[in-house]
Amino acid sequence: MAKKAIITGITGQDGAYLGEFLLQKGYKVYGLYRRVSSPSFWRLKELQIYKNPNLYLLECDITDSISVFNTIKKIMPDEIYNLAAQSFVQTSFEQPLSTMQINSLSVTYMLESIRLINPHIRFYQASTSEMFGKTDDEPQHEQTPFAPRSPYGISKLCAHWTSINYYESYNIFACSGILFNHESPLRGKEFVTRKITDGVAKIALNQLECIELGNIYAKRDWGFAKEYVEGMWKMLQTSMPDTFILSTGKAYSVKEFVTLAFEYVNIPIVWENEGLNEVAINTKNNRICVRISPKYYRPAEIDSLVGDYSKAEKILGWNPSCSLQDLCKLMMEADLQRNRHKL
Ligand code: NAP
Ligand code: F7E
Numbered sequence: 001m002a003k004k005a006i007i008t009g010i011t012g013q014d015g016a017y018l019g020e021f022l023l024q025k026g027y028k029v030y031g032l033y034r035r036v037s038s039p040s041f042w043r044l045k046e047l048q049i050y051k052n053p054n055l056y057l058l059e060c061d062i063t064d065s066i067s068v069f070n071t072i073k074k075i076m077p078d079e080i081y082n083l084a085a086q087s088f089v090q091t092s093f094e095q096p097l098s099t100m101q102i103n104s105l106s107v108t109y110m111l112e113s114i115r116l117i118n119p120h121i122r123f124y125q126a127s128t129s130e131m132f133g134k135t136d137d138e139p140q141h142e143q144t145p146f147a148p149r150s151p152y153g154i155s156k157l158c159a160h161w162t163s164i165n166y167y168e169s170y171n172i173f174a175c176s177g178i179l180f181n182h183e184s185p186l187r188g189k190e191f192v193t194r195k196i197t198d199g200v201a202k203i204a205l206n207q208l209e210c211i212e213l214g215n216i217y218a219k220r221d222w223g224f225a226k227e228y229v230e231g232m233w234k235m236l237q238t239s240m241p242d243t244f245i246l247s248t249g250k251a252y253s254v255k256e257f258v259t260l261a262f263e264y265v266n267i268p269i270v271w272e273n274e275g276l277n278e279v280a281i282n283t284k285n286n287r288i289c290v291r292i293s294p295k296y297y298r299p300a301e302i303d304s305l306v307g308d309y310s311k312a313e314k315i316l317g318w319n320p321s322c323s324l325q326d327l328c329k330l331m332m333e334a335d336l337q338r339n340r341h342k343l
Contacts, residue, residue, distance in 0.1 A: 002054070004077040006030045008062055008110075009084035013186045014126070016043035018081055018229040023052055025233070030075050032060040032084070043186045062106040069113045072121070079236050081124045082110055085156075088190055089130060092152035093299050103155035104162070111166040111174060122173040122236045125163040128156045129180040129221070129247070129305045139221075139308040142178070142243050149300040160243075167241050175235040180247035180307040183327060184225040185334030192254055193222060193331065196261050201335035203282075203289055204265035210289050214296025216255040216278070219304040223248045224322035224330070234316040247307025248320045258290060260328040265336075 005022050009015040010031025022029050029052075033039065041057070044050040060071045062084045072080070085103050086092060092099040107125060114121045129140065130153035137144040148154045163174040187194035192213070199211035223246070231246040255271070258280065262269045269280040269289060280290035312318040322330075337343070 002026055002028050003079065004028045004030065004075060005079040005081060006032060006072065006075055006077045007081045007083060008032045008060070009082075010057065011039075011041060011043065012083060012087070013043065013184060013188065013225055014182075014229055014232075015083045016047055016049075016186055017184070017226045018083065018232060019044065019055060020047045020049050021229050021233060023049055023054055028054050028056070030056045030058055030077065032058055032062070032071065034061040034084075035059050046186065062109070063101050065109040068106065068109040069117070072110070072113045073117050076118065077121060079122045079124070080110065080114070081126075081232060082107060083126050085126065086152070088188075089150045089152045090190070090296075090298060092150050092155070096151035099151050100155045100158075103152070104158040107159040107162050111162060111172060114172055115166065115170050119170060119172055122241075123163065123166075123175070124232050124236055125159055125174060125176045127160045127176045127178045127243070128153070129178060129307060130302070131157045131160060131178065132305060133302055138304070139247075139249060139306045140245070141308040142245055142311055149302050150298070164243070173236070173241045175238075175241045176243045177232055177235055178243060178245045178307070179228055180221040180223065180245070180305060182223045182225040182228045182246075183331065185331050186225065187331070193257060193328075194335075196254075196258055197328065197331040197335045198339070200258075200261040200265060200267075201332060201339045204267060204336065205339050207339060209287060210291055212291050212293040212296065213254065213258070214293065214298070215301055216258065216292065217253055217303070218301060219251040219253045219306070221247045221249070221251050221306045222257070222324055222327065223320045224327050227320050227322060231312060231316060231318045234318055238315065242315075244312040244316065245307045245309050246312055246318065246320075247309045249307065249309060250324070251304055251306035252324055257324070257328065260325060261332060262289070264329060264332045
């Protein structure tokens, strides 16, 4: 009989890729989405899984404990992948309470429902490198102490410990994947890589003159989302629940990513000035194409994050293969196409 999996956050980047992956594995996928006035399933449509007969889309707001309990009871899944979250770090500074409610409390609702309905359901929690925060350990590994720097990081750390506690207390198979940044053509435009590829595509097509960014010296470990969802699945197929890092082991600055994106469209740039006055100039037309705006600075920043994925490689046989150059190319191609056709 086909396995049944619930994915919370099916409308998000990872939810869409994981949905595609599990359907290919023969699962019946129950994708949960919250009620909004204008629902958008664009990612599921881009991956051409929206009409898949084994994909069932169900309304469930994960902040509503009754809705969570009833949904799990109705579906009786084998596995639950909890990907739904308020996932934008910047917004977490402006909306700390709803971030906590969505990212922390909901995990208790889910694990408590599993405990009461069927403690054999396997649970994946989407943890994050943001939990490491201001750390001196480099690269970060599963034993690196946590020091989160944002309400988002704090909310995810609460959920992470809740998952571990439900295993230790009730033997529930709860795994936590500490994933470093992962991007794709399906990434939301508020995140820096997609903001850059969308902006640079528009500049190349003469639809925009300049993009505004915040701290371009921040370094992140960026992988390809499609490869990371396979790691999530592998975590739930092991004999013991555990915590695993998924990352690439390489860190690049936002500035380096900007350079890669402009290189892809053959626009030569030079950087001038410092601090808030730093700009990139398009040397083909001598116009400023990147500016710095304090609007995008965070109240507390994490300067650099880079992960050690050797535990996942050893135990799960997982490793990343997409370089940042290839990832940037994939995202640029998609954004050139979308902007050319105004999609
Ligand atoms: P995303 O694109 O922002 O997707 C988040 C999803 O959560 C969306 O489907 C969103 O629905 C849903 N959601 C938010 N609040 C909800 C609620 N109250 N009830 C039901 N659904 C709700 O995030 P992502 O990049 O796919 O990331 C997936 C998960 O991994 C998140 O938990 C994120 O925090 C975590 N993570 C991501 C990264 C990364 O680099 N991508 C790294 C580490 C961890 P709407 O479409 O209605 O907004
Ligand atoms: O920022 C800097 C910004 O918003 C990356 C989420 O998926 O990964 C993601 O969180 C860096 C930061 O991602 C702009 O200050 C500069 O240092 O793309 P981001 P994030 O905050 O790392 C983690 C692992 C998650 O778990 C999260 O869910 O880029 N930056 N200028 C900028 N960032 C944005 N968004 N916009 C700018 O203009």
